[in-house]
Structure formats: structure tokens, C-alpha cells
Amino acid sequence: MNPSSEHPFSQGLRTERVGEPCAMVIFGASGDLSHRKLLPALYNLSLSGVLPANFAVVGFAKDEFSQESYRTEMKKAVAEHSRRKPLDEEVWGDFAAGLDYVSGSFEDLASFQKLKAALERADQERGTRGNRLFYCAVPPSVMPLILKQLSAAGLVQNRGKGKPWSRIILEKPFGHDTESARELNACVHEVFAESQVYRIDHYLGKETVQNLMVFRFGNSIFEPIWNRQFVDHVQITAAEDIGVERRGAYYEEAGILRDMVQNHLMQLLSLTAMESPVAMDADAVRDEKVKVLRAIRPVLREEVQQYTVRGQYARGAYHGKAAAAYREEERVAKDSRMATFAALKLYVDNWRWEGVPFYLRTGKRLPKRVTEISVHFQRLPHALFGAMQGEAARNVLAIRIQPDEGISMRFNSKVPGEGMRVRTVNMDFRYGQAFGAEPPEAYERLLLDSMIGDATLFTRADEVDTAWRLVTEILEGWKEWPSDPSFYEAGSWGPQAAEDLIGADGRHWRRL
Ligand code: BG6
Numbered sequence: 001m002n003p004s005s006e007h008p009f010s011q012g013l014r015t016e017r018v019g020e021p022c023a024m025v026i027f028g029a030s031g032d033l034s035h036r037k038l039l040p041a042l043y044n045l046s047l048s049g050v051l052p053a054n055f056a057v058v059g060f061a062k063d064e065f066s067q068e069s070y071r072t073e074m075k076k077a078v079a080e081h082s083r084r085k086p087l088d089e090e091v092w093g094d095f096a097a098g099l100d101y102v103s104g105s106f107e108d109l110a111s112f113q114k115l116k117a118a119l120e121r122a123d124q125e126r127g128t129r130g131n132r133l134f135y136c137a138v139p140p141s142v143m144p145l146i147l148k149q150l151s152a153a154g155l156v157q158n159r160g161k162g163k164p165w166s167r168i169i170l171e172k173p174f175g176h177d178t179e180s181a182r183e184l185n186a187c188v189h190e191v192f193a194e195s196q197v198y199r200i201d202h203y204l205g206k207e208t209v210q211n212l213m214v215f216r217f218g219n220s221i222f223e224p225i226w227n228r229q230f231v232d233h234v235q236i237t238a239a240e241d242i243g244v245e246r247r248g249a250y251y252e253e254a255g256i257l258r259d260m261v262q263n264h265l266m267q268l269l270s271l272t273a274m275e276s277p278v279a280m281d282a283d284a285v286r287d288e289k290v291k292v293l294r295a296i297r298p299v300l301r302e303e304v305q306q307y308t309v310r311g312q313y314a315r316g317a318y319h320g321k322a323a324a325a326y327r328e329e330e331r332v333a334k335d336s337r338m339a340t341f342a343a344l345k346l347y348v349d350n351w352r353w354e355g356v357p358f359y360l361r362t363g364k365r366l367p368k369r370v371t372e373i374s375v376h377f378q379r380l381p382h383a384l385f386g387a388m389q390g391e392a393a394r395n396v397l398a399i400r401i402q403p404d405e406g407i408s409m410r411f412n413s414k415v416p417g418e419g420m421r422v423r424t425v426n427m428d429f430r431y432g433q434a435f436g437a438e439p440p441e442a443y444e445r446l447l448l449d450s451m452i453g454d455a456t457l458f459t460r461a462d463e464v465d466t467a468w469r470l471v472t473e474i475l476e477g478w479k480e481w482p483s484d485p486s487f488y489e490a491g492s493w494g495p496q497a498a499e500d501l502i503g504a505d506g507r508h509w510r511r512l
Contacts, residue, residue: 019045019451021054022165023119023128027146028137029059029070029101033171035077037202038137041443043078046095047088048440050448054127056098058118062105070101083441098126106138106145112153119155130157130164133450137171140180144187151191158196169198169450172263173254174459177475178468185461194461198450203264204457205442207431208401212271212373213285215399215407222397223276225377227352232378232394234358235510236268238401239366241318243490244340248331255338257478260362262471263459266293268401269358272373273348282455286463293466295350304477309486309497311341313365316490323365323490339478339485340364343498345505359502361509365490370512371401385422388412396510405439406430 024042026034045051059070075096079087102118104111122128134150136143147168150156156166170188175181188197203209216222225231238260244251251259270289277284299307315325326332326340341363348358377395380388396410408428415421431439449457486495493509502509 017448017452018050019052019055019448020131020453021052021127021129022131022133022451023056023058023122023126024133024135024451025058025060025115025119026135026137027060027106027142028171030061030063030065030073031137033137034059035074036081037441037443038135038447039074040078040081040083041441041447043082043087043092043095044084044441044444045448047084047091048444051095052451054129056100056122056126056128058115058122059099059101060104060111060115062103064103065101067099067101071096071099074099083438098122106142106149109149109152112149112155116153116155132157132164132166134166134168135171136169140173140175140184143170143184147187147191156191158193165196165453166192167196167198167450167453168192169200169446169458171200172202173258174199174263174464175468176253176258178465178472181464181468185465189461195455197458197461198446198455199459199461199464200446201263201267201459202442202446203267203401204459205444205446206401207439207445208399208405209268209271210445210457212268212399213280217276226375228354228356230377231356232376233356233505233507234272235374235376236265236272236358236360236372237374237509237512238265238268238362238371239368239493239512240362240364241366241369241491243313243318243323243365244326244329244332246330248329251329251340252332252336252338256340256342256362256364257471257475261342261344261360262467265360265362266467266470267459268371268373269296269346269348269360272375273353273358275352280456282458282460285456286460290460290463290466291350292348293463293470295348295353296470297347297349298470298473299344299346299477301473301477301480304474304481307345307501308474308477309341309343309361309495309501310339310478310481311343311363311488311495311498312336312338312485313340313363313490314487316365316488316492318365318491325490326364337485341366341485341488341494341498343494343501344474345501357505359507359509361494361498363488363494366493367491368512369403372398372510372512373401374398374510376507376510385412385420388422398510404430405432 100118102115123130157164175184270292273292274288277288313326316323327334327336343361346358375397379393398408400406406429408426410424410426412422413425415423486497488495
């Protein structure tokens, strides 16, 4: 593109942050995540010129690939899933020259010795300087074994500033309840110090999620009204139109609470409710987020019917086509009670938020994919222009996380003409229009941060633990809930019970 024809706001958008030389090892290198997210993200970093020049990737999995066939397989994956198309052959060629593969088993220490040899080769041929970035794209049950073998093979080092470093990135889910997460944390800490650990929640890598902090702490006009004196309630919705697809077996283990609430929704809630950190560094930001999680009033197991809704999709329609019920999906029990939808009413018991409900809802097979945080302000103290009903009654600030990323403010305006008719209008900010640039994928940002050593957008051990404690209590309550979940038609906005949860307080879900 001719620089003079660039969108004016896109100038200066390029970050000058470049990763440190390192070799990245991907455990689970032949899996779905590597194909759809990790390799495309690395390629895009390379395309943006921010991948370190001295960089190598060593894939590790049990499938039999040669170095050549792994490169071919990944080229196909990147060509299909990269956000920027078509594939740039030259950039791919440079990137692929540093792409290696080790076929091995997690049980077998000799496989880790092979990995060690591949990494030493990378140091010599690619100049990766002994720096290691391990990525566990595997289920949490396998992670302890990997950690043990890494340590036994002498692959982990942390000799201090200026010396070769090792870091580990752990994919979600991080455990499946409080106890398992604690056990996993203990295994991790036997081998790595917390400062070397990067627990991924890809929502934190989304531009709009990071912008929440800029919006709140980079402007002076919102802070004075961001509290219980002005806010009536907050809604957080993460809706997906897809069903569980081929992940029936995983979903039967996880369900919506573990898959979406413990991590993504809790992150959105803490960023919305947190106090300003003292600095934009990893510890300061995460300290404030943990304080919010600790202030959330736990929903006790005997209270789940009052504060939560547990839904599951029944047959319905999806984009005009018939959609199967969850119980009819592959590898799902015919009488499964697993939730594919959850709605929660939570309170954050601190000075800022006392008495302000936070309504959360998330589900599969809803009418569309949309994630939004909306802050609903209090009603007018006095109805000067007549009683305002429904939507018109409150100002709403909506932060659209995805898609159509942006922020909109709803307020009332005079309808042109004689008389004093009032109507609700929106003031909109749209990312795409304002910056003329497509935001990078969350994984790009997170991988780059881990290469730089910035853990701000990763989840700390105490954060994970606090979120699990809240969710585990609800999971226990749901286990004891004797009835089936509330069914909802695929393609609808969830069960009636979700409307009732918010309706009982005289409020309603925002129409999205
Ligand atoms: C993942 C969940 O963490 O997030 C999936 O495991 C879900 O079930 C996905 O579909 C949603 O991510 P995004 O970025 O599409 O909102």
C-alpha cells in the first residue's frame, strides 16, 4: 500500500516490540490448536516483522511426521487459517526454515532427550541462545507428566538476568475444579517459578478486552460515574451460535461453567470492576483483578437455584437449518445433564459495587456470536419529559468485544419537530472505521508477550485459584440439583429461566 493512502490513524500503530531470540517447543504440535491458532499466529508475527530473527519452533507430538512433512502440513494449515491471505511464500519460507519436529511420547524420557538435541541444534543453526518457550497445548491431565520429564531431561533453566531463560505457557482449561487446579499449580511450581509461568486465557489477548483498561483508566470522564451511585447493574454476555461441534467428549467433561465462565467471563468481570492499578505491569494489574475475584460474593451450593440458571440446547434451528439437540451430538450421553448455557447473578462486595448486580450469561447455539459488556446507569431522578419506558429509561454504555468491535453510548434525544418527543439514540465508536486496521488475533499478542517476558495478560496462580473457588461451589450445587437443566431451543436466547432471573429484579437482558 502506498503510505500516503494509508488510513491516517494506522500510522504509528506498528508496535516496536520484538520478541527475544528463543526456541519454542509446542507439545501437542499436531493438534487442532496448533493448526488453527498457534502456527497461523506465529506466521502472522513473522509477517508483521516482530518475530525475533533468531527463532525456531520444535513441534512435539506422537504422530509420525518428518521435518519435511510437518512443514508441509503446517503450510497447509497456515494458508487456510491465517487472517492474512494469500500466504506470502517468501515469509513462509524463512519461517519454515526454523520449523522442526520431534515425534515422541510424553511417557518416554528418551523422547525428551531427542527434543533436547533438537533444541541444541536450533541454538547452533538459528542462534536461539538457549532460551526456551514451552507451550503445553494438551489437556491438563497430561501437563504434570510433561513437567516431570522437562525437569528430568534438564531442559528447564532460569539462571537469572542476562542468562538463558525458560518459560512455560499453559493452555486452558487449567484443572477442572479447585482441587485439581491446586494440584496442577503445585506440579508447575516444582519445576518453574511463578514468574516463568504464562497461563493463557485468550480473551485477554483480544484488542477490545485490553481496550477496557484504556477506556477506563485512560479517560477521566468515566471514573466518577463507574460505581454504585450511578450504575444500576452490569450485563456481560458471551453468546455463540455454534454448538459443541466435534467436541462432545470434551464438553461432557467441561460444560459451560468450566469452558467459558471460570476463565473468559471472570476475566471480563474483573476488568470491568477492578480499581486502577498502580502501574501497567504484570503484578500491579493482576493484584487488582484478584481483589475483584475475592470480593465476589460466593454463590453457595444451596443458593444455586436462586442465583444461577443451567440450560441445555434442545432441537431448534440454526441459520435457517434444523439443528440437533445437545443430547443428539456426537459423543454426548442421551440423558446428559451437562449445561451448554449459564446465567448468573453475582455481587461484588466492596465499596465501589455494593448492591450492584452483575448479570452474566453465556451459551452455545444462541442466535448469534456476540460478546458484550453493558453498563446500565440509573433511571432519571425526575421524569421531566414524561415517563420513559423500557429501553429509554436508562443510559447504557455498551462495550462490544466481538464482532463489530466498538463502544456505544445510548442516550435520549429530542425528536426533530414541534413538541417535546424524546427518542433513544446511540453514539458509536467502531474500531474498524476509526483505525482502518484489522486487529491482530489474540494469540499473536499473547505469544509475542511471552517471548518478551511480559505476563500482564496471563493469569496468575492466585487468580486461577480464586476463580475456581467461585465456580467449584456452583458446580457442586449443580451436581446436587435433581432436575434436568432448563432446555432452550437451539437458535434462541436461552431458557425462560434466564429471563426470569433478571426479570425478577424488574430488569431485562439487553437485546443484542
Ligand atoms: C474457548 C472455548 O476457550 O473459547 C470454546 O473452549 C469457545 O468453547 C471459545 O468456543 C470462544 O472463543 P472466541 O474467541 O471465539 O470468543
